[in-house]
Amino acid sequence: MMGLGMGFGLLLFLLFSVLLVLGAVWLVRAVFPGAASQPGASPRADSSTRQVLDQRYARGEISKDEYDRIRKDLEV
Numbered sequence: 553m554m555g556l557g558m559g560f561g562l563l564l565f566l567l568f569s570v571l572l573v574l575g576a577v578w579l580v581r582a583v584f585p586g587a588a589s590q591p592g593a594s595p596r597a598d599s600s601t602r603q604v605l606d607q608r609y610a611r612g613e614i615s616k617d618e619y620d621r622i623r624k625d626l627e628v
Contacts, residue, residue: 601626 605626609619 602623605619605622608614609616614622
C-alpha cells in the first residue's frame with residue numbers, strides 16, 4: 553500500500569517538473585520573441601508591410617522616389 557502512494561507522488565513530482573520547465577520556456581519566448589529566429593537569416597518584409605507602403609503611396613503621402621527607395625529597402 554505504501555509503494556502505491558510513493559509511486560503516485562513521484563509521478564506528480566515529474567509532472568510538476570515538466571510543467572515548470574514548459575512554463576519557463578513559454579515565459580522566455582514571450583519576453584524575447586525575436587530570439588527564436590535563425591541567426592544570419594535576413595528578415596523579409598511581409599505582405600502587410602508592403603500593403604502599408606502601397607497605401608501611403610496611393611494616398612500621396614510619399615513620392616515615387618521615396619516609394620521605390622523604401623520598397624528596395626524592404627526587399628533586402
